[in-house]
Amino acid sequence: MLSFSEYPVRAASLVAGLGSTVVVAPHPDDEALGCGGLLALLRQAGQPVAAVLVSDGTMSHPNSVLFSAPARQAVRTAEFRHALTILGADAREPLLLNLPDGRVPASPTEPGFTESVAQLREFLEHHQTETVLVPWRRDPHPDHRATAQLVQATLAAMPHLPRRLEYVVWAWERAAPEDLPTAADAVQGFRLDIAAGLSQKQRAITAHRSQVAPGVFTDDSEGFLLSPEMLAHFAGPYEVYFEALES
Template identity: 85%
Template sequence: MLPFSEYLARAASFVAELLGSTVVIAPHPDDEALGCGGLLALLRQAGQPTAAVLVSDGTMSHPNSEVFSAPARRAVREAEFRHALTILGAAETEPLLLGLPDGRVPNSPTEPGFTAAVAQLREFLERQQAATVLVPWRRDPHPDHRATARLVQAALEAMPQPPRRLEYVVWAWERAAPEDLPTAADAVQGFRLDIAAALGQKQQAIAAHRSQVAPGVFTDDAGGFLLSPEMLAHFAGPYEVYFEALEL
């Protein structure tokens, strides 16, 4: 397998041809737009099929809301997820919604839900005939992101011909400790992808997650989560950062 970074200077259509059918795995609604919205839009511009998996139910961004119950928060966030996928051109295939608990995504076979989620992921990737899977960086400093990476890793290990794996960055921009960053032992190659041709779509997709950007939707939880301007600035530039796994 040739490193994807060798192709970065080529046209977006060539990059899309290289990646083929692609599935993005998002721990929470908004990670697909933040981490790889530009690449998803470029793939669709080039006519490649894309599909999405939402791992958690997204309910814990505003756990103290009384106006919105947990099921109502889940419904809002899933609707935002679908809207963002539509903007990115990735809504032709019904997404897989695993519905695992936000903040408590299982990260080992000993935890409830792990084995079933791995089986669902594998079946979905095989059904989509995925040539590439986009997954959070394995040590992205959020427990659900790390757990998602482990779920995907387990699913790929169970596949006779696993797809190419590209790992995208979300929380490492803000919270990474030195030990969270890639090392030679990780067997990955990092690169920046020019997404200038899709930056407008990416920004629209991020904005589609209205509950996560000011002024928000769940306004009765003063301590709830909103993406800060400083955090959003990391995703306003005309590039995205990926790590390519050179081996499973």
Template identity: 80%
Template sequence: MRPPGFVAALGPTVVVAPHPDDEALGCGGLLALLRQANVPVAAVLVSDGSMSHPNSALFSATARRAVREAEFRHALTLLGLDDDAPLLLGLPDGRVPSSVAEPRFAEAVAQLRAFLEKHAAATVLVPWRRDPHPDHRATSRLVQAALAEMPQPPRRLEYLVWAWERAAPEDLPTAQDDVQGFRVNIEAGLRQKGRAIAAHRSQVAPGVFTDDADGFLLSEAMLAHFAVPAEVYFEAVAP
């Protein structure tokens, strides 16, 4: 278990979230610790977040996107970040491009690289490369492509979201991945993390988009994985 003081070694950090709430779920405690230590942190939101409740008649796709973006900005402030400076890529929720052959992939990679350079990122936080959600995997590939274009890429730490609930054996790290896993003590940031998760009101019961019975809500079992005073990260190591 790495102590809270570990964050001082990370330097200016950029967190990349596939959807609004991933930043709070996967690494909200670490983000809170970074800001408590006055380490600069900036955020990227990859998708537009509009598909958690696609059958809502009361909220159009545009309205759903606005609600979720507002929740994202609110969660950032609760974690100590600036809510008016995130990079919003606005890629389609559920269809984030994952290769250069897909529309908007190259554009998103260029935007990510420019944002990382603008903030002089020493560390980037990104979903685990095989986190079992297609947008999470696509986000990992976008970041990987952006880092490949940088002469001195930042340190890359990979966080878990859906692997806690849905990971198949092949989704988990193997010796071929050349990654090291570790935990960080986030007890000092746990309360902020909990408040940031709760700020995503549309994703926790009773929700906001209440006219879509088949819409997504985070289950109590899922939320329990993120109510503990530690977060897990993976980092590539030299072979």
């Protein structure tokens, strides 16, 4: 199995060719973890950046009594906006799809899928999107995979196909061999040098205070927090992406 560390490195100058970019995040913090460095580099290069938040983010601490589900959503959405500000994407209002955390629809037969595709297409077209950042299609979390399906259905309906870069989040920790690219996927993996945007990325991750110790939703002892081991994957000067092979 090929290690991410064996992927070829692409220079930060790659961002100059990405143009108007939209990042699609399944949960608040995925934008910082998976591609915060790239987003920082885009803004340093003067490229416009907009963001989409797919889920409501309420299930990281479902047993909190002090924070109701709407309150948890409000906290996490505010953290998302703060992180975007740090990364330089604050000039554009994000699209909030407000789909249920843990139950993002993955097909047209599920409630909310078709409506979300329509909203996402309108958003991408409004921003004249040239590049879309989306979770790797088999990133091992159901909401990440469902988000990839939403984006795939959206792009299939667009007359002008944006460039698609797929980022990894949970693949660092949980990927089984079958979760990683195969020849049938027709993609190439690479590591992007994000050293010039790393400090912004780290600050953006920290902005998600509810997801890092000591946290915000402190009355749910079984709630989710990013572990030091998980965070270590996002502390280095590279981000991993997959992109379709040129035909």
